[in-house]
Amino acid sequence: MPTYILKRFLQLIPVFLGATLLVYFLVFSLPGDPIVALFGDKPVNVAVAAKLREQYHLDQPFWIQYLLYLKSIFTFDLGQDFSGRPIATVLGEVFPVTARLAIMALIFEGVFGIVFGLIAGLRKGKFFDATVLIASLVVIAIPIFVLGFLLQFTIGVQLGWAKPTVSSAATVQDLILPAIVLGLGSFAYVLRLTRTSVIENMNADYVRTATAKGLSRFQVVRVHILRNSLIPVITFLGADLGALMGGAIVTEGIFNVPGVGNRLYRAVLSGEGPTVVSIVTVLVLIYCLSNLLVDLLYGWLDPRIRYDS
Amino acid sequence: MSASVEIQEAEDAIERPLLEIKDLAIGFTTSNGEVNAVRNAHLTIMPGETVAIVGESGSGKSTTALAAIGLLPGNGRVAAGQILFDGEDISNASEKRMIELRGNSIGMVPQDPMSNLNPVWKIGDQVRETLKANGLPSGPDDVAKVLSQAGLPDAASRAKQYPHEFSGGMRQRALIAIGLSCQPRLLIADEPTSALDVTVQRQILDHLDKMTTELGTAVLLITHDLGLAAERADQVVVMYRGQVVESGPSLELLQNPQHPYTQRLVASAPSLASRRIQAAKELGVETDDLLAPAETGVAVPSKADEILQIRDLKKVFKLRSGLGKSTDFTAVDNVSFSVKRGTTTAIVGESGSGKSTVAQMVLNLLSPTSGKIIFDGVDTSTLNSKELFAFRRRVQPIFQDPYGSLDPMYNIFRTIEEPLRTHKIGDKASREKKVRELLDQVALPQSTMQRYPNELSGGQRQRVAIARALALDPEVIICDEAVSALDVLVQAQVLNLLAELQSRLGLTYLFITHDLAVVRQIADHVCVMQKGKLVETGSTDEVFDSPQQEYTLALLNAIPGAGLMLPPEVEVA
Numbered sequence: 001m002p003t004y005i006l007k008r009f010l011q012l013i014p015v016f017l018g019a020t021l022l023v024y025f026l027v028f029s030l031p032g033d034p035i036v037a038l039f040g041d042k043p044v045n046v047a048v049a050a051k052l053r054e055q056y057h058l059d060q061p062f063w064i065q066y067l068l069y070l071k072s073i074f075t076f077d078l079g080q081d082f083s084g085r086p087i088a089t090v091l092g093e094v095f096p097v098t099a100r101l102a103i104m105a106l107i108f109e110g111v112f113g114i115v116f117g118l119i120a121g122l123r124k125g126k127f128f129d130a131t132v133l134i135a136s137l138v139v140i141a142i143p144i145f146v147l148g149f150l151l152q153f154t155i156g157v158q159l160g161w162a163k164p165t166v167s168s169a170a171t172v173q174d175l176i177l178p179a180i181v182l183g184l185g186s187f188a189y190v191l192r193l194t195r196t197s198v199i200e201n202m203n204a205d206y207v208r209t210a211t212a213k214g215l216s217r218f219q220v221v222r223v224h225i226l227r228n229s230l231i232p233v234i235t236f237l238g239a240d241l242g243a244l245m246g247g248a249i250v251t252e253g254i255f256n257v258p259g260v261g262n263r264l265y266r267a268v269l270s271g272e273g274p275t276v277v278s279i280v281t282v283l284v285l286i287y288c289l290s291n292l293l294v295d296l297l298y299g300w301l302d303p304r305i306r307y308d309s
Numbered sequence: 310m311s312a313s314v315e316i317q318e319a320e321d322a323i324e325r326p327l328l329e330i331k332d333l334a335i336g337f338t339t340s341n342g343e344v345n346a347v348r349n350a351h352l353t354i355m356p357g358e359t360v361a362i363v364g365e366s367g368s369g370k371s372t373t374a375l376a377a378i379g380l381l382p383g384n385g386r387v388a389a390g391q392i393l394f395d396g397e398d399i400s401n402a403s404e405k406r407m408i409e410l411r412g413n414s415i416g417m418v419p420q421d422p423m424s425n426l427n428p429v430w431k432i433g434d435q436v437r438e439t440l441k442a443n444g445l446p447s448g449p450d451d452v453a454k455v456l457s458q459a460g461l462p463d464a465a466s467r468a469k470q471y472p473h474e475f476s477g478g479m480r481q482r483a484l485i486a487i488g489l490s491c492q493p494r495l496l497i498a499d500e501p502t503s504a505l506d507v508t509v510q511r512q513i514l515d516h517l518d519k520m521t522t523e524l525g526t527a528v529l530l531i532t533h534d535l536g537l538a539a540e541r542a543d544q545v546v547v548m549y550r551g552q553v554v555e556s557g558p559s560l561e562l563l564q565n566p567q568h569p570y571t572q573r574l575v576a577s578a579p580s581l582a583s584r585r586i587q588a589a590k591e592l593g594v595e596t597d598d599l600l601a602p603a604e605t606g607v608a609v610p611s612k613a614d615e616i617l618q619i620r621d622l623k624k625v626f627k628l629r630s631g632l633g634k635s636t637d638f639t640a641v642d643n644v645s646f647s648v649k650r651g652t653t654t655a656i657v658g659e660s661g662s663g664k665s666t667v668a669q670m671v672l673n674l675l676s677p678t679s680g681k682i683i684f685d686g687v688d689t690s691t692l693n694s695k696e697l698f699a700f701r702r703r704v705q706p707i708f709q710d711p712y713g714s715l716d717p718m719y720n721i722f723r724t725i726e727e728p729l730r731t732h733k734i735g736d737k738a739s740r741e742k743k744v745r746e747l748l749d750q751v752a753l754p755q756s757t758m759q760r761y762p763n764e765l766s767g768g769q770r771q772r773v774a775i776a777r778a779l780a781l782d783p784e785v786i787i788c789d790e791a792v793s794a795l796d797v798l799v800q801a802q803v804l805n806l807l808a809e810l811q812s813r814l815g816l817t818y819l820f821i822t823h824d825l826a827v828v829r830q831i832a833d834h835v836c837v838m839q840k841g842k843l844v845e846t847g848s849t850d851e852v853f854d855s856p857q858q859e860y861t862l863a864l865l866n867a868i869p870g871a872g873l874m875l876p877p878e879v880e881v882a
Contacts, residue, residue, distance in 0.1 A: 203382075204424065205419060205421060205424040205425045206424065206425050206426055206427040206428075208380055208419070208425075209417070209419050209425045209426070209484070209487070210427070210438075211380060211411065212378055212380060212411055212412070212416070212417035212419070212488075213411065213412050213438065213439040213442060213443075213487060214408055214409075214410075214411035214412025214413060214439070214442045214443050214491070215408075215412075215438060215439075215442045216408055216442070217404070217408075219438070219442065223427075223430070223438065224427050227429055227430075228427065228428075228429055231429075301429065302428070302429055303428070303429060303471045303473070304428055304429075304471070304473045
């Protein structure tokens with residue numbers, strides 16, 4: 001097992017280099033001059049512009065810029081964003097907010113998705129099952145920004161059950177509604193995955209054997225149906241953590257959450273190469289690590305899967 | 310409850326049957342309405358007695374047994390009749406009552422050891438929960454005791470392993486341990502050994518016999534094998550299409566079957582008493598041999614030449630073990646034999662003996678590590694791609710699983726026509742004519758052409774597979790467990806068909822099987838394989854009448870019903 005984990009960590013190196021290079025190149029290729037854009041409507045001061053270009057290495061060719069950026073990463077000095085604040089500080093501000101949001105969304109979709117999916121699967125073809133299936137289909141079919149605005153308006157504005165926007169502190173309470181919106185799509189997916197998996201396992205021979213042992217229905221469901229059904233679901237949830245972090249842009253936009261998505265969006269618009277690349281790189285690393293976590297979880301849940309042998 | 314009442318009850322129990330099924334009807338709700346799977350079934354099991362239900366798949370034997378433990382699938386229900394367990398009608402008992410009965414009053418040993426243990430829990434956990442659910446002590450020692458009683462060596466440490474770390478035989482022992490762990494009064498054993506090798510099968514059944522005799526457990530044994538039923542059970546109940554057609558004491562029923570279906574079953578039961586299926590083969594070959602040289606006056610290759618020669622064949626697989634390391638596993642070790650044109654050679658052995666690996670190498674699907682396969686004078690490893698294509702035309706396979714080896718998206722016409730199309734033989738019209746001929750040869754109606762594999766029974770599918778193998782007029786057919794998945798009656802039909810085709814077309818068969826009873830019916834020569842080595846070869850009669858190796862003898866003795874004497878007249882019935 002340790003060799004396997006080490007191997008996976010070594011695999012992160014080419015992923016990291018590839019991701020940074022690709023993102024850096026894309027930002028470099030963006031049309032327009034970011035320095036000129038900084039001046040907005042005001043006339044461009046040529047001397048200041050040249051100074052700024054030098055400070056952000058924008059006068060250098062692409063390869064030099066990229067290598068300078070890599071150097072700054074390995075000396076733990078990510079440089080500054082266009083407002084002069086260290087990028088490391090910016091990352092330290094936005095990532096905890098988005099991580100909180102993503103984990104809340106994950107808990108919401110995991111708990112409700114598994115519970116509803118289990119009940120629907122056990123009552124296949126009954127009223128509850130049919131209702132939940134149709135509802136989940138509706139949720140999957142409606143784009144997240146429509147759902148987001150809809151919930152923000154009804155629950156946040158009209159009913160006043162939750163705050164329609166998020167304060168700069170982004171507390172857990174503030175994030176309840178955004179987390180539900182963020183997790184809704186995956187919730188429907190988790191529900192359906194659990195349901196299918198439960199239905200499949202209900203008809204497994206070992207479940208019949210378990211019943212023949214004299215186990216109660218509850219024991220059969222808990223020990224033999226639920227655990228086996230959770231294997232694909234937990235795999236999905238683990239991979240989804242990375243996707244939620246990266247995919248929070250729309251939700252953060254709707255609820256004005258001061259998180260990764262918002263900051264990334266602004267950085268892309270203003271062409272701040274190092275900021276964009278830093279944020280995306282951290283996202284890529286989180287994605288890779290959550291995938292590693294999934295693979296380890298998978299081996300733990302299903303004893304038939306063993307790495308290193 | 311006072312002591313006298315208990316004694317009274319105990320006396321009643323001796324008189325009273327433990328399980329009595331009366332006029333049982335079981336229906337399944339399907340999209341086409343209610344289908345009756347079982348009608349008017351009746352059987353009686355006295356305490357401590359073993360009763361076997363025999364029948365082919367779909368006869369309702371398993372459904373009847375599952376009804377007795379309240380485990381009918383969701384769409385099935387008892388439509389009429391009674392299931393009396395110790396005098397209590399449990400045919401429509403509440404789920405609560407059934408949970409009380411299951412485990413400690415009625416135990417079950419299921420059919421397939423591969424799918425009946427939960428893969429994510431340790432064996433010990435799966436035994437422990439059984440003991441716990443029935444209120445018995447369930448410490449590690451109790452679990453180990455239960456497992457070791459079922460004949461599992463080193464039970465305490467084995468209990469900490471997962472099912473995938475067990476062999477099929479060991480898993481079945483674990484399932485028997487679970488079924489008997491709470492010492493039930495009735496054990497339902499649903500084909501408990503049909504997924505296992507014959508030698509393992511015998512060990513497991515012997516052990517099951519011993520345990521149930523010691524515990525005084527009554528057994529309801531479900532099997533498709535009449536020989537096995539007769540050998541193990543006191544009473545046999547024969548089911549056919551959902552109905553009990555005959556029942557009675559085992560030997561009596563076997564020696565004097567009344568119902569036509571039972572007579573057919575007895576007649577086609579493969580056992581040691583049966584002989585090589587006699588077609589006109591020998592006659593045909595010999596007249597050819599006598600006439601051919603005289604007529605032509607030139608030397609023609611003898612019909613009895615060796616079409617296939619296997620010399621020192623060896624196959625080594627590399628098994629991965631740890632990082633970059635690998636160990637060698639010799640699947641086939643210096644095997645040599647030859648096959649004469651127009652005859653049948655059988656390779657027998659248990660799973661893991663390397664017999665299928667030999668078949669794959671002969672088919673040139675796998676290349677040997679060393680050694681030679683000489684087909685009609687040519688070393689098959691030297692064939693270039695064009696010659697290989699021609700070789701494939703002359704050597705065709707028939708595989709075990711008639712469900713898996715036919716493409717479900719192809720209709721039967723397309724399935725049989727495909728090899729003709731691949732080898733660019735004839736035009737559309739002539740190919741269609743050929744397919745019609747082939748269907749005739751395997752005794753399938755022409756209307757089969759437009760049907761799809763899922764609309765056919767297992768036997769029909771295997772006929773389609775045979776027709777497909779015959780499409781290119783091959784000289785050699787490799788049958789890899791070609792009849793193992795079929796019911797006895799269907800198996801007998803397919804074997805007859807193969808024998809008939811052999812005599813008509815002069816085919817050579819290489820027959821891979823684990824079933825010695827089948828070998829007796831079809832083969833001229835036998836090669837016995839064990840752990841990759843050829844341990845014995847000889848003509849079928851030699852091997853069966855005077856086996857030279859202990860292993861061969863063990864295989865022969867393991868055939869269920871081998872020792873039972875059948876009166877000769879039932880063979881013609």
